[in-house]
Amino acid sequence: MLSAYEQFQTHIGELHDLLCAISVLKWDARTMMPRGGAQSRGQQLATLTRHAQEHFLSPHFERILHAVEAEVSDENPDSYRVRSVHQTRQAYDLLRRIPLELVTDKAAIEPVAEQVWAEAKAANDFNHFAPFLERQVELARAQAEAIGYDEHPYDALIQEFDPGMTAREVRRIFDKLKTGLLPLLQQITARGNEPEPTLWQQSYPLDAQKAFALDVAQDFGYDLDRGRLDVTAHPFAISFTREDVRITNRYDEHFWPKAFFSTLHETGHALYEQYIDPALTRTALTIDFLGKYPMGGTSSAVHESQSRLWENLIGRSHTFWQVYFPRLQSYFPQQFASTTADQLYRAVNRVQPSLIRVEADEITYNLHIMLRVELELGLLDGSIRVADLPEVWRVKMQEYLGIVPPTDTLGCLQDVHWASGAFGSFASYTLGNILSAQFFLAALQSQPEIEAGLRRGEYHLLLEWLTEHIYEHGRAYPMQELLPRATGHGLTVEPYLAYLHAKFGGLYGL
Ligand code: ZN
Numbered sequence: 001m002l003s004a005y006e007q008f009q010t011h012i013g014e015l016h017d018l019l020c021a022i023s024v025l026k027w028d029a030r031t032m033m034p035r036g037g038a039q040s041r042g043q044q045l046a047t048l049t050r051h052a053q054e055h056f057l058s059p060h061f062e063r064i065l066h067a068v069e070a071e072v073s074d075e076n077p078d079s080y081r082v083r084s085v086h087q088t089r090q091a092y093d094l095l096r097r098i099p100l101e102l103v104t105d106k107a108a109i110e111p112v113a114e115q116v117w118a119e120a121k122a123a124n125d126f127n128h129f130a131p132f133l134e135r136q137v138e139l140a141r142a143q144a145e146a147i148g149y150d151e152h153p154y155d156a157l158i159q160e161f162d163p164g165m166t167a168r169e170v171r172r173i174f175d176k177l178k179t180g181l182l183p184l185l186q187q188i189t190a191r192g193n194e195p196e197p198t199l200w201q202q203s204y205p206l207d208a209q210k211a212f213a214l215d216v217a218q219d220f221g222y223d224l225d226r227g228r229l230d231v232t233a234h235p236f237a238i239s240f241t242r243e244d245v246r247i248t249n250r251y252d253e254h255f256w257p258k259a260f261f262s263t264l265h266e267t268g269h270a271l272y273e274q275y276i277d278p279a280l281t282r283t284a285l286t287i288d289f290l291g292k293y294p295m296g297g298t299s300s301a302v303h304e305s306q307s308r309l310w311e312n313l314i315g316r317s318h319t320f321w322q323v324y325f326p327r328l329q330s331y332f333p334q335q336f337a338s339t340t341a342d343q344l345y346r347a348v349n350r351v352q353p354s355l356i357r358v359e360a361d362e363i364t365y366n367l368h369i370m371l372r373v374e375l376e377l378g379l380l381d382g383s384i385r386v387a388d389l390p391e392v393w394r395v396k397m398q399e400y401l402g403i404v405p406p407t408d409t410l411g412c413l414q415d416v417h418w419a420s421g422a423f424g425s426f427a428s429y430t431l432g433n434i435l436s437a438q439f440f441l442a443a444l445q446s447q448p449e450i451e452a453g454l455r456r457g458e459y460h461l462l463l464e465w466l467t468e469h470i471y472e473h474g475r476a477y478p479m480q481e482l483l484p485r486a487t488g489h490g491l492t493v494e495p496y497l498a499y500l501h502a503k504f505g506g507l508y509g510l
Contacts, residue, residue, distance in 0.1 A: 003071065004064060004067035004068040004070070004071040005068050005071055005072065005081065005085075007064050007067070007068070008064050008065070008067075008068040008084075008085065008088075009282075009283065011055075011060075011061055011064055012084075012088065012282070012283060012284050012287070013282040013283070014055060015052060015055055015056055015287065016241075016282040016283070016286065016287055016294055017282070018048060018051060018052040018055060019052055019287065019292060019293060019294040020240040020241060020294050021048060022045060022048050022049060022052065022292070023238055023239075023240055023293065023294055024240055025041060025044060025045055025048070026045070026111075026238070027238050027246060028041075029041050029111050029114070030114070030232050030233075030234075030236070030248070031230050031231070031232050031248060032230075035115065038111050038112055038115040039112065041111045042107075042108045042109070042110070042111045042112050043108065045107045045108070045110065045111060046104045046107045046108040049103060049104060049107035049292060050100065050103065050104050050107075052292055053095070053100060053103050053292070054100075056092070056095065056289070057092070057095060057096060061092075062092075065085075065088065065089060065092060068085050069085055069089065072085050080279070080280065080283075080285060080476055083284075083285060083476045083477075084283055084284040084285055085284075087284055087285070087289070087475065088284045088289070091289030091290060092289075094147060094159075094289075094290065095289065095290070097146050097147060097148065098143065098146045098147065099146060102139065102142055102143060102146065103292075105139060106139050106143070106421055109132070109135060109136065109139070109421070110420055110421055112132070113129075113132040113133075113135070113136055113419045113420070113421070114416060114419045114420055116128060116129055116132050116419070117129050117132070117413070117416060117419035118233060118416075120413055121409050121413040121414070122409075124407045124408055124409040124413070125408075126389070126390050126408040126412065126413060129413065129419070130386055130387065132419065133386050133389075133418055133419070134386045136418060136419065136421045136423075137379050137380070137386060137418075137423075139421060140153075140157060140380060140421060140423040141153055141380060143156070143157065144156040144157050144380065147159065151166065151167060151168060152166070152167040152168075152377065152380070152381060153380045153381060154166075154167040154376065154377055154380055154381075154423075154424055155167055155168075157380070157423050157424035158170070158424035158427065159290060159424075160288070160290040160291050160424060160425075161291075161299065161300035161301075161422075161424055161425045161427075161428050162299045162300055162301045162424075162427065162428055162431065162479065163299060163478055163479075164478060164479070164480050165301075165427070165431075167377060170373060170427045170431075173431070173434070173491065173493060174370050174373070174427075174430065176493045177366060177430065177434065177493045177496070177497070178366075178367075178370065180493065180497040181363060181366060181367070181497070181500070184363065184497075184500060184501060184504065184510075185351070185363055185364065185367075187508070187510050188351045188363070188504060188508050188510070189351075189353075191508045191509065191510070193350055193351075193352060194346070197343070197347040199335070199336075199339065199344075199347055200254050200255050201254065202254065202335045203253055203254060203335075204253060204254065204256040204332055204335060205253075206251045206253065206259075208331045208332060209251055209256050209259050209260065210229065210249075210251070210259070211331065212260065212327070212328060212331045213229075213249070213259060213260050213263035213264070214229060214263070215327070216260075216263075216264065216267075216315070216324065216327075217229075217263055217264065217267040217270075219457065219459060220264070220267055220268075220271065220310055220314070220459050220463070221271055221274075221275070221459060221460070221463045222247075222267045222270055222271060222274065223274055226242065226243050226244060226245055226274055227244070227245045227246055227247065227270055227274065228246050228247075229246075229247050229248065229249060229263065230246065230247075230248045230249075231248065231249060231250055231251070232248040232249070232250065233250060233416075234250075234358075234415075234416045235247070235248050235249045235250060235262045235263075235265070235266055235358075236248055236266065237266040237267075237269035237270045237273070237307075239270075239273040239274075239294065239295065239296065240294065241281050241282065241286070241294065242273055242274050242275075242276045242278065242281060242286075242296065243281070245270045245273040245274050246270075247263065247266035247267060247269070247270050248266065249262055249263050249266065250262075256332075257348050258359065260315075261311050261315060261316070261348075262311075262358070264310050264311040264314075264315040265307040265308070265310070265311040266307065267307075267310055268306040268307035268308065268309060268310035268311055269297075269303055269304075269306065269307045271306060271310065271463065271466075271471065272296065272297045272303055272306045272470070272471050273295070273296050273297065275463070275466075275467045275471035275472060276296040276471055276472060276473075276474045277472040277473070277474065280296065280474040280476075283474075284475075285473075285474040285475045285476050286474050286475065287475070288475070295475075296471075296474040296475065297474075297475070298470075298473070298474070298475045298476075298477060298478060298479060298482055299428070299478065299479045300425060300428035300432075301427075301428040301431035301432050301435055301479060302432070302435060302470065302479050302482065302483075303428070303432070304428050304429055304431070304432025304433075304435075304436075305431075305432040305433075305434075305435035305436040305438075305439055306432075306436070306439075306466070306470070306471075307432065308432050308433050308436040309436040309439060309440055309466075312362055312433075312436070313436055313437070313440045313499070314454070314459075314462075316348055316349055316362070317454075317503075318342075318345050319454050319455055320454075320457075321341045321342075321344055321345045321348075322341055322455070323455070323456070323457035324457065325340075325341035325344055328344070346507060349361065349362070349503075349504075349507055351363050351364065351504060351507075351508070352364070353367075353401040353402055353403050354401075354403070355397070355403065355405045355410045355411070355414075356410065356414055357369070357372075357414065357415065358414075362433075362500065362503075362504075363500060363504065364401060365429075365430075365433070366430045366433060367400045367401055368400075368401075369426055369427065369429045369430040370400065370430070371393075371396045371397065371400050372415070372417075372426040373426050373427050374396065375389070375392060375393065375396065376418075376423055376424070376426060378392070379418075379423070380423060389412050390408050390411060390412050393405070393408075393411045393412040394411060397411070431491075433496060434491065434492075434493050434496045435479075435483065435491070436496070437495040437496035437498075437499045438483065438487050438489065438491075438492065438495050438496070439466070439469075439470065439486060439487060440499075441487070441495045441499075442469075442486055442487035442488070443462060443465045443466065443469075446465070447461065447465060449461055450462050450465060469482075469485070469486035470482065470486060479491075
């Protein structure tokens, strides 16, 4: 006779398998699938998603859940067993409130809307995309109503990405960050930039770009026996258990930092997933139940803190380029024949307001996010209409960054998130920046040898610290617990602002 916990694990393991199959189909839809496949892929995803939903919310599983709650009731509340059961119960009660029809509608429209978005973006034709965005906003509102919220529909939707966060808390933190960020940006803008480096006018063969980026990713700890890198329009990382964690990228023949830094970014996400405790594979602690997504990272913001840490705090640091510039030169000997490591460090850290979020520098990036969150709040509460989005976008860009996109392709059509129905997801990018500085500072303070390792291009001590304090726990501890355990503090913008002031103060002689 199996224990209730064993029955629970078996059932959750099957759910995990279904969710991984869904993710493989999604990976394929974005990476390999021919255009004509969108409609039938939508049906396949709707069917599998419905099965996953029914599997999870079945009366059979409800009985198991009752039994296992009784079985673990005396155990240590911090143990993985109790956390698994507790989080499953919370998700079960929440998901029961969402109608099955809404779940299948959302799953069916996602690949179609993403396909139309890609077409609209390529053709600079917002009107082509608008009806699908209208539908996604409608579905997002319906979802928020079903889940329930106190103040703003956003509060219900952000739970899927960053449990415990609210519109009010996001605004509070963003206001603090903005207060510290804008004077720094003004000082930098007043200083002005050196002329655009001629480096980006040269040609960098794509094979060598890919090889160098993977070379560094592997030094960081990315295991290619359990991963791979493919090409997509919008880079992402995805995992089908820790044993298969894939990343994607896109290349520019001239501007090689585009592919290089996004590889490091997605590598950061991938490291989180690859270094989860193997004991958590196929368990509730590697499932995002609300997103119906197999994911080991505890929240989007904590996940993003790791992509940012490896991309920016490591990959864009002076220390990194002191070690890696000769390696870069070995891949592109002619292109870098007359460049120094310091010149390159400056070139990849230019601060300049620009149109595209994913290409923005470390400082202005956060302003792009604040703009999106503001628009998202407006779309959800009805104060901004879909039809007005292109114009509102232009007005806000002028307000935040002082520049206006000449086309919607370079404006409100640039991101896939809303096409995917991921309302509530943007805030985690800037929350991730804030967290990255908190985690990094804690790692360096608790173990000075980590910094000595970085100066030699050795990352295993840093990776071990991050694994011990973040990665291995999967979703066992929410951000509000994980962060104080790892750093001794709650969420605060000070370390991030201090990092930006030190780095860019140095670069711009402030
Ligand atoms: Zn990311």
